[in-house]
Amino acid sequence: MGNIYPKAFSRRFHEGMVAAGQENPVNLVCCAWACSQRYGALVWSGDIASSWEDFRRQTTAGLHMGAVGIPWWTTDIGGFHGGDPDDPAFRELLVRWFQYGVFCPVMRLHGDRRPASEVSRADGTPRCPTGAGNEVWSFGDEVYEILAGHLRLRESLRPYLRELMRESHELGSPVLRAMFYEFPDDPRCWYLADQYMFGPDLLVAPVTRPGAGERTVHLPAGARWIALHDGRVYEGGQEVLLDAPLSVIPVLVRDGRRPELIGAV
Known part of the structure; x- marks a missing residue:
């Protein structure tokens, strides 16, 4: 049942969205099982830690997703939990993860960076925390130049990636x-x-x-x-x-x- 649930979860949303008139819906989900791709499941690996250990796991996880026929795969570049943009050690991890992200089906920079700060609504309440900067320019000039170059590389891959996605759709190739x-x-x-x-x-x-x-x-x-x-x-x-x-x-x-x-x- 634990494995059937993710597929049923995506199916329920897919069928409801199609019934409401949306064509070819795609939903970002953090759980999937064989055949989830039938229901537009774009799978990411969840709120993982900003660590080298978790980074190493992403390659293996992505290959397993491809092996069971799920083409849409992504991770939180840099990990989700933790990571200080001013920390040189985290900047190195972020760059290496970003490079991996260029060669993923979906490239996605996302995470809850530290230290957090508080923001308020226009009326002053309620106050809530928000993470530090997580844009490509948030990690210093040297890192920015590296990330910008890899964004240009990703853009140059657009025709190739479209070929791969079409092949995956028609033949099931990962x-x-x-x-x-x-x-x-x-x-x-x-x-x-x-x-x-x-x-x-x-x-x-x-x-x-x-x-x-x-x-x-x-x-x-x-x-x-x-x-x-x-x-x-x-x-x-x-x-x-x-x-x-x-x-x-x-x-x-x-x-x-x-x-x-x-x-x-």
Whole structure:
């Protein structure tokens, strides 16, 4: 019953909205189960903590959503609970999470930042708390430049993402794809939980550890891989150590299928 409830929840809203005349309703929900996508469920992972541990869980959760046929997936970039925009440690987490968000079906910056302050209605009552700033310009000039660049990258992905969404609608293909989905003959791909394919063409390897300036990426055989940010070419069938300064998330283009994206950020 616990698993049936989320689907029934989305179904009830969907049917009511359609009966009221709304076409193709989509609802943001924090619970779902197999077939929830039939009822316009856009799933986010709930009010999670602003921590590296919770960030690491998002990749795995998103891949599981895709595996059961739910294409609409998002997280609260930076986590929901906590995070001080003036704290350098949180700024690093926010940037890495934001980079991951670029390569999610839905990119969403949301959270209850600290410290809170009180606001009042026009008549002076009641007073209630509100979180600190959470816009892309709320984390300092250096972070702003990084986030702005990744927003431009996201915009350049719009045609590709529309293709993925259409394919998902027509064929049920996930947008976030576990590596084995594209490379079932590569044994290593069946055990990778910290990198994934964004559609068939982009390999994404988020940086999910504080202070990391590089990370290891498995490149499946049968393809050549081109780094999105500098155009460097790597042969498949090997594990490589890629530089990943704060401004870079390792993303590689499969066989150069999307040359218009090379050097986009």
